[in-house]
Amino acid sequence: MNEQQQTLWEFMRQQSDKLAAQTLQHIGLTFISLIIAVLVGLPLGIWISRKKQFAGTILGMAGVLQTIPSIALLGFMIPLLGIGARPAIVALLLYALLPIIRNTYTGITGVDAAVKESALAMGMSKWQILFKVELPLAMPVILAGIRTATVINVGVATLASYIAAGGLGEFIFGGISLNNTNMILAGAIPAALLAILFDFLLSRLQNLHLKKVRTATATLPALLILLASLYFIPSAYGGKLTAGFTPEFMGRRDGNLGLQSKYGLKIHTIVISDAVMYKAAYENQLDVISGYSTDGRLKAYNLVVLNDDKRIFPPYYAAPIIREDALKRFPELEKTLNLLAGKIDDSVMTDLNYRTDYLHQSPEKVAEYFLASRELLKPSRNGNAGIVRIGSKIFGEQYILASMYTLLIKGYTDYDVVTKTGLGGTKICFDALINDQIDLYPEYTGTGLLAILQPSSKIVDSLTKNKNETFDYVQREFEAKFNIKWLEPIGFNNAYALMMREKQARQLNVKTISDLKRYLESK
Amino acid sequence: MITVEQLSKYFGAVKAVNGISFEVKEHETLVLLGTSGCGKTTTLKMINRLIEPTCGTIQIDGKNIFCQSPEILRRSIGYVLQNNGLFPHYTVAENIAIVPQLLKWDSKKIERRIDELIEKLHLSPDQLKAYPNELSGGQQQRVGLARALVADPPVLLMDEPFGALDNITRSKIHAEFKALDELKRKTIIMVTHDVQEAFGLGDRICLMDKGKIVQIGTPADLLFKPANHFVKDFLKEQRLQLEFRAVLVKDIWTLLPHTKKDVDAASLSADSDIWTGMEKFKYHQTDRLNIAYEHETRSVEFKQLITAFYQYQSNRAHE
Ligand SMILES: Nc1ncnc2c1ncn2[C@@H]1O[C@H](COP(=O)(O)OP(=O)(O)O)[C@@H](O)[C@H]1O
Ligand SMILES: [Mg+2]
Numbered sequence: 001m002n003e004q005q006q007t008l009w010e011f012m013r014q015q016s017d018k019l020a021a022q023t024l025q026h027i028g029l030t031f032i033s034l035i036i037a038v039l040v041g042l043p044l045g046i047w048i049s050r051k052k053q054f055a056g057t058i059l060g061m062a063g064v065l066q067t068i069p070s071i072a073l074l075g076f077m078i079p080l081l082g083i084g085a086r087p088a089i090v091a092l093l094l095y096a097l098l099p100i101i102r103n104t105y106t107g108i109t110g111v112d113a114a115v116k117e118s119a120l121a122m123g124m125s126k127w128q129i130l131f132k133v134e135l136p137l138a139m140p141v142i143l144a145g146i147r148t149a150t151v152i153n154v155g156v157a158t159l160a161s162y163i164a165a166g167g168l169g170e171f172i173f174g175g176i177s178l179n180n181t182n183m184i185l186a187g188a189i190p191a192a193l194l195a196i197l198f199d200f201l202l203s204r205l206q207n208l209h210l211k212k213v214r215t216a217t218a219t220l221p222a223l224l225i226l227l228a229s230l231y232f233i234p235s236a237y238g239g240k241l242t243a244g245f246t247p248e249f250m251g252r253r254d255g256n257l258g259l260q261s262k263y264g265l266k267i268h269t270i271v272i273s274d275a276v277m278y279k280a281a282y283e284n285q286l287d288v289i290s291g292y293s294t295d296g297r298l299k300a301y302n303l304v305v306l307n308d309d310k311r312i313f314p315p316y317y318a319a320p321i322i323r324e325d326a327l328k329r330f331p332e333l334e335k336t337l338n339l340l341a342g343k344i345d346d347s348v349m350t351d352l353n354y355r356t357d358y359l360h361q362s363p364e365k366v367a368e369y370f371l372a373s374r375e376l377l378k379p380s381r382n383g384n385a386g387i388v389r390i391g392s393k394i395f396g397e398q399y400i401l402a403s404m405y406t407l408l409i410k411g412y413t414d415y416d417v418v419t420k421t422g423l424g425g426t427k428i429c430f431d432a433l434i435n436d437q438i439d440l441y442p443e444y445t446g447t448g449l450l451a452i453l454q455p456s457s458k459i460v461d462s463l464t465k466n467k468n469e470t471f472d473y474v475q476r477e478f479e480a481k482f483n484i485k486w487l488e489p490i491g492f493n494n495a496y497a498l499m500m501r502e503k504q505a506r507q508l509n510v511k512t513i514s515d516l517k518r519y520l521e522s523k
Numbered sequence: 524m525i526t527v528e529q530l531s532k533y534f535g536a537v538k539a540v541n542g543i544s545f546e547v548k549e550h551e552t553l554v555l556l557g558t559s560g561c562g563k564t565t566t567l568k569m570i571n572r573l574i575e576p577t578c579g580t581i582q583i584d585g586k587n588i589f590c591q592s593p594e595i596l597r598r599s600i601g602y603v604l605q606n607n608g609l610f611p612h613y614t615v616a617e618n619i620a621i622v623p624q625l626l627k628w629d630s631k632k633i634e635r636r637i638d639e640l641i642e643k644l645h646l647s648p649d650q651l652k653a654y655p656n657e658l659s660g661g662q663q664q665r666v667g668l669a670r671a672l673v674a675d676p677p678v679l680l681m682d683e684p685f686g687a688l689d690n691i692t693r694s695k696i697h698a699e700f701k702a703l704d705e706l707k708r709k710t711i712i713m714v715t716h717d718v719q720e721a722f723g724l725g726d727r728i729c730l731m732d733k734g735k736i737v738q739i740g741t742p743a744d745l746l747f748k749p750a751n752h753f754v755k756d757f758l759k760e761q762r763l764q765l766e767f768r769a770v771l772v773k774d775i776w777t778l779l780p781h782t783k784k785d786v787d788a789a790s791l792s793a794d795s796d797i798w799t800g801m802e803k804f805k806y807h808q809t810d811r812l813n814i815a816y817e818h819e820t821r822s823v824e825f826k827q828l829i830t831a832f833y834q835y836q837s838n839r840a841h842e
Contacts, residue, residue: 118608121571122622122670123598136612 011182018171023190025166028231029085030153030194033092035224037149041097042142045104046130055105062098070095070156074163075276083244083272083280085231088157088165095156096149103145107138140206147202154195158187164244164272164280166231168194174247174271183251240520244272244286253457254450254464255290255496258312265517278303281501288516293346293497294397296353304505305346305497307512314464316446316495317471318397320405324483326439330388332413334487337440339376339408341488349397349492356396363396367403377407383414391438392421393429397494401442426451434482444494448474448486467493524549525570525678525710530579531734532565539565541734542579552711554725556718562734563714567680570712571600583678598622601671601709605683607663609655615666616651622674640669643703661692672705679706681713685720697723718758722765730754742769747839767798770832776816778831785822788813797832801825 012019048055068076073094077087111134119133135142161169171187174180205220249255250271259265267288272280280286282301291298293305320337327334344352352370355361361369371377390405392398399421406417420438423429426447432438449460449470463470475486498513510516525547532540540562547553555563568574570581572593581588588596609618616637623633641648644665655663664684671679685693700706701724715721721728722742729739730753738750746762746769749755758765773793789807791800793816803812804825811822 112606112608112611114604114606114608115610117573118602118604119610119621121573121597121600121602121604121608123594123596123625124621125594128625133610137610 008182008185012186015171015186019186019190022166022168022170022187023194024230026154026157026168026191026194027227028229029088029092029157029160029165029167030150030198031224031228032085032231033089033157034096034146034150034153035221035228036089037093037096037100038146038224040093041100041145042104044097045101045142046108046134048101049105049108052109059098059102059105062101065094066098070159071162074159078163078276078279082283082285083164083276084270084285085160085165087163088160092153092156092160095152099145099148099152100142101145103141103148104138107141107145108134110141111137143202143206147199147206150198150202151195154191154198158191161247161271162273163276164270164286166270170247170250170271173273174251176247180251241267241287241516242285243267243269243288243290244277244280245269245290246274246277247271249290249496252496254312254314259498259513262310262312263513263517265513265520267516267520281499284501287504288498288500291497291499292494294349294353294492294494296350296355296357296396298350298499299354300358302502303499304502305499306505306510306516308495308497309512309514311465313496314446314449314460315467315470315493316444317467317489317491317493318401318442318444319471319489320401320440320487321433321443321448321478321484322440322487323433323436324479324485326388327485330386330413330415330439332415333388333409336408336412337405338488339412340404340490342491343374343376344370344491346492346494349494352400353397356400363399364403366400367407370400371404371407378411380407380410381412381414383410384416385414387416387418388440389438390417390419391423391429391432391441392419393426393441394422394424398442401490405440405442433484442490443486445470445474445486445489446495448478453477453481524584525712526580526582526585527566527570528580528582530566530569530581531577532562532569532574533577538734540569540576543731543734543736545729545736545739547710547712549710550708552706552713552724552726554721554728555712555714555731556721556725556728557716557731559716561731563716563731564682566731567682567712567714570678570680571597571602598625598674599676599678601674601676601679603664603667603671603679603681603684605686607655607667607687609663609666609670611655614652614654615646615658618655618666619670619673621670626674636673637669640673640705643705644669645699659692660688661696664688664696675705677708677710679709679711681711683715684713686715686717693720700724718761718765722768730757743774747836764798766836767801767832768796770797770835771795772797772800772814772828773816775828775831775835776814778834779814779821779823780827782822782827784813784820785811788822790815791823797828800828804828 044058048058070091073091074087077091081087081090115133115137116129119129124132157167158169158172160167161173168187168191171183172191175183175185175187245256251257256269270286272286277286277289278291278295278297278301281289281303289303291303297303298305322333322337352366355366355369356363368377388409390402392402402419402421406419409415409417420432423432423441429441430443430452433441445467449455449463453474463473471486471489478484478486498516500510505511508519510519527546528544529542530540530544531538531542543566545553555566557563565574569576570588572588610621613621619637619640620633623636637651638648641651646662646665646669650658650662655666658666664687668684685696688696697720713724725742727739727741728745730737730745732753738745738754740748742765745754746758746766749758771793772791772795775797776793788811789803789809790813791803793814795803800812811824813820813822
């Protein structure tokens with residue numbers, strides 16, 4: 001426990017720059033959207049308190065906005081407003097609207113009718129009544145609404161990092177994908193503290209005596225604007241190009257940390273979710289992104305992979321891994337599976353992924369199409385000399401590979417095949433293999449090394465420079481530890497990669513990561 | 524002077540006020556009396572344009588009130604409501620200063636005026652910094668009155684101003700109200716459903732029913748010359764007490780015996796009502812009171828006073 005706290009503390013100290021920047025961004029996002037929500041919600045609330053016939057509609061609409069899940073709302077914003085602060089602020093603003101409109105309405109309609117009437121009877125104008133009577137008397141209720149909206153915003157603002165708007169979500173979601181508890185806590189604890197702090201401060205304001213509320217309401221706008229402006233401090237620096245990296249990539253040694261230490265790459269970076277990153281690059285909102293080198297979106301969005309000339313990204317060559325006992329039981333199998341060895345390179349795999357992910361062709365059709373084009377497709381022999389069990393992880397590329405192996409086995413041998421596709425991530429798939437639930441599945445050398453074997457960082461560093469060394473190492477170790485054999489690699493390398501728009505890379509003459517660094521450093 | 528002619532207000536099918544006309548003379552107090560829902564409040568609120576009439580005219584000092592902006596009009600008409608309508612977020616002083624501030628008085632003048640009113644209305648200066656919810660109901664009502672009087676408007680409209688007070692506080696405020704010199708200079712329209720209050724405070728009473736005026740006249744007119752059964756019935760329960768209040772000593776002067784002035788006795792003003800006279804007998808524990816009227820002073824016993832009153836009453840009834 002003590003050690004845990006110690007390391008969390010250390011992590012926060014180490015990352016204090018980032019932590020400070022994210023906290024400022026977080027506060028800024030929260031309050032920029034809050035100010036706009038107040039500017040929109042307060043007049044709207046006042047208006048519907050005058051025109052009660054519209055109250056139901058307006059409150060209903062604001063209510064519906066609040067029921068949209070935050071991620072979905074952020075998603076809707078991207079086609080309209082792109083990525084970054086703008087869509088995040090709009091999404092937060094939409095969430096904050098309901099409590100502000102509703103409480104303004106309730107507060108104003110709740111002002112004692114006799115007080116309003118006497119104000120009118122003394123000769124006050126409509127506006128004087130609004131500012132001197134209705135708003136001050138409704139202020140505690142309005143403040144309660146602003147308080148609710150603030151707490152909601154602090155929470156939802158953690159999701160802003162999905163669309164590259166920064167904030168403490170960078171640590172939280174980076175930590176989740178890296179399974180790094182300290183990183184999660186370094187984001188979650190400050191976020192929770194911010195919520196508690198603002199809630200407390202606003203509750204104090206709300207409970208001030210009515211008299212003092214008058215001074216408080218005068219200082220509040222200034223304070224809000226000050227807090228809102230915090231957002232701009234961290235992002236004051238810019239750059240020639242903008243990179244968007246996933247939270248996971250940001251925190252990995254074979255990711256952004258490696259780019260900084262081995263290449264010395266300094267680029268204006270924002271954190272963004274994998275789901276929107278490729279599109280953002282396509283739409284010129286990002287120039288450099290981190291991705292997977294055989295992702296179908298590479299082709300869909302016309303992106304090119306920059307050559308990793310210093311080899312910081314470990315190779316992720318795909319190959320079938322298979323139980324030794326299965327090889328003995330099915331003597332024909334190794335030969336058949338190796339029919340695919342070396343047949344699919346990066347660009348071919350990207351194209352196949354593109355067909356399933358973007359053209360929505362079924363993995364079976366894509367597999368059939370590919371085998372036919374290489375004249376490897378044979379009709380099924382409908383054999384019954386035993387059943388081979390093929391597994392796959394839960395994404396398109398694995399489905400395609402599993403389908404190809406199924407077709408090959410049925411066409412070239414007398415074995416039958418069952419597939420167990422969609423076995424979640426690496427751990428589930430590999431456990432199924434170890435526990436004799438399946439006989440084989442396609443795996444990647446980098447995953448075998450980093451996720452399954454997990455050797456010391458020294459060994460990793462020495463191996464990842466060279467594709468063959470990695471393969472030899474995992475093959476040797478799997479054999480010894482698990483009685484599992486790596487067959488020949490299929491050919492493509494689905495590794496981390498930096499990518500740019502094809503056109504921009506050509507114009508800037510950037511082919512490798514070193515080229516990119518040189519370009520960034522040139523005047 | 525306030526002149527109301529053929530004034531009506533319909534809320535859809537409800538004829539809240541239905542073609543009423545009346546006049547309130549300068550420095551007179553007119554009480555609008557009637558059961559709840561008969562249109563008193565609606566009538567009152569049309570005079571400071573809180574409600575716009577369906578038809579009819581209202582003039583104050585010969586000027587049509589619909590020809591000026593409602594805000595300007597209202598600043599010259601004091602308004603006191605049952606639930607006082609004090610601003611809960613303003614101190615007593617700030618509440619009283621609202622109209623002067625709208626009229627852009629300088630702060631010295633406002634301060635002086637507030638001090639003056641506070642004294643007249645028996646509020647203590649340390650209450651100026653208090654908030655309305657820290658005051659008793661009676662004190663709140665006094666602040667409400669001060670707020671209406673502060674800019675010395677010639678006209679005062681009061682809607683059940685003492686309705687929320689308990690009986691003891693109410694009769695105390697009634698007494699103060701009658702004694703307040705500021706009010707003697709005002710033209711006042713007061714709404715109430717309390718017959719006693721109407722007779723106690725009104726120079727004239729306008730009895731309303733279902734949006735129309737049933738009778739308008741002095742308290743004595745209503746008591747002794749009721750226009751119809753409705754008026755009679757309306758006053759029936761409190762009739763005797765009302766009559767003691769409505770009849771003045773000078774009204775029964777000719778019916779009193781010609782006894783010479785008694786040097787030891789206390790004196791009673793001829794302008795007092797009979798009720799006050801009876802109270803004075805009890806208060807002074809005396810057999811006789813001296814009454815001076817038109818260069819003559821008579822000494823009267825309690826019994827003689829009552830006898831004269833009943834004689835007056837029966838005379839009126841047979842007129
Ligand atoms: N704003 C309104 N809308 C509809 N009806 C009203 C409104 N104000 C008053 N009324 C109706 O007009 C009638 C007279 O009301 P009001 O003048 O308040 O009576 P009072 O003051 O004598 O008790 C009542 O029947 C009341 O229901
Ligand atoms: Mg009323």
